Amino acid sequence: MTGQQTHGHPDAAQPRAVRRAAAQAERDRHAEGRRSRPLRIALFAVLALVIGGGAIGLVVSRLIGPAATDAAAIQVRASMGGFNPPALTVKAGQAVKVEFSSTDTSMHSDGGGWHQFAIDALGINWKVGPETTKVFEFTAPVTAGTYSWYCDICCGGKANPTMQGKLTVTT
Numbered sequence: 742m743t744g745q746q747t748h749g750h751p752d753a754a755q756p757r758a759v760r761r762a763a764a765q766a767e768r769d770r771h772a773e774g775r776r777s778r779p780l781r782i783a784l785f786a787v788l789a790l791v792i793g794g795g796a797i798g799l800v801v802s803r804l805i806g807p808a809a810t811d812a813a814a815i816q817v818r819a820s821m822g823g824f825n826p827p828a829l830t831v832k833a834g835q836a837v838k839v840e841f842s843s844t845d846t847s848m849h850s851d852g853g854g855w856h857q858f859a860i861d862a863l864g865i866n867w868k869v870g871p872e873t874t875k876v877f878e879f880t881a882p883v884t885a886g887t888y889s890w891y892c893d894i895c896c897g898g899k900a901n902p903t904m905q906g907k908l909t910v911t912t
Contacts, residue, residue, distance in 0.1 A: 810874060810876065811838060811876045813838055814838035814840035815831075815838065815839050815840065816842070817841050817858065817906075818842045818844050819842065819843050819844070819856035819858070819869070819892055819904075821895065822903060823896075823904060824904070824905075826906075827903075828906055828907045828908075829907075829909070830908075831908065831911070832881065832910070832911060833881055833882060833884060833885055833911065834880065834881060834882075835881045836878065836879075836880055836881075837878065837879055837880070838876055839867075839876070839879075840874060840876045841858050841867055841869050841875055841876075842873065842874040842875075843855065843856040843869045843870060843873055844872065845895075846872060847872075853895075854871025855868060855871065855894050855895065856868070856869055856892050856894060857891070857892040858877075858890055859891055859892070859893065860889070860890045862888050863879065863882065863908075865879055865890070881910050884910070885912045886909075886910050887908070887910070888907070888909075889905060889906070890907070890908060891904055891906070892905075
């Protein structure tokens with residue numbers, strides 16, 4: 742046998758300078774990966790914050806519901822979770838404005854996002870569509886008392902206690 746013996750090692754046949762250059766290139770590649778890791782982590786953190794912030798914003802805006810359009814009106818919101826607020830108090834004979842909103846989307850499987858505000862004793866039967874707000878008016882009875890309202894469109898109808906409320910008329 743002539744020349745160098747390689748003993749089966751692939752680098753053994755290469756000159757020392759080539760091996761050093763290859764080893765340095767490998768070290769440089771690993772060092773570059775170490776330097777870029779903090780950058781990748783920072784980029785991931787920024788993306789997570791942007792996406793998470795957007796998701797939180799959507800959830801909060803959905804929970805808050807539509808903004809009031811009539812500052813003089815009493816705000817009543819209906820959702821599949823019930824009425825908010827579940828009770829109102831007004832003065833006897835008072836002209837009352839109610840801004841009634843449905844916070845449910847049209848994808849709500851029971852009622853399609855529609856809600857009702859009905860008080861049979863007062864002849865009130867208002868309805869609003871999904872993610873809609875309307876202002877309604879009525880005159881409170883002249884005699885004090887408590888009147889029940891309900892939604893019979895969705896969520897178990899008026900048999901569901903969360904889909905009911907109370908209107909108290911005081912003197």
